[in-house]
Amino acid sequence: MTDLRRTGDECREVLDELETYLDGECPGDFERFVQRHLRVCTSCLDRAGFEQELRALVAAKCKDCAPPGLLDRVLAHLWATR
Ligand SMILES: [Zn+2]
Numbered sequence: 001m002t003d004l005r006r007t008g009d010e011c012r013e014v015l016d017e018l019e020t021y022l023d024g025e026c027p028g029d030f031e032r033f034v035q036r037h038l039r040v041c042t043s044c045l046d047r048a049g050f051e052q053e054l055r056a057l058v059a060a061k062c063k064d065c066a067p068p069g070l071l072d073r074v075l076a077h078l079w080a081t082r
Pocket of ligand 1 (some may be wrong): 010011012014037041042044045079
């Protein structure tokens with residue numbers, strides 16, 4: 001049953017760096033490791049989905065309190081990178 005233990009270690013590793021992964025700030029090889037893990041591990045996938053929803057919610061809420069100039073710059077950047 002060493003597989004089960006290894007999976008647990010992977011989960012801890014993935015969850016430890018989940019924030020960095022969602023920020024898109026982790027190294028490419030670690031990003032691939034997380035993506036591979038999320039394909040086989042539903043509990044980490046659920047957690048990642050929840051974190052992503054939370055971020056979207058915070059982003060939506062903060063739209064109302066962010067300085068207008070900042071929002072314009074962010075939107076301009078988003079349109080420019082499409
Ligand atoms: Zn996992």
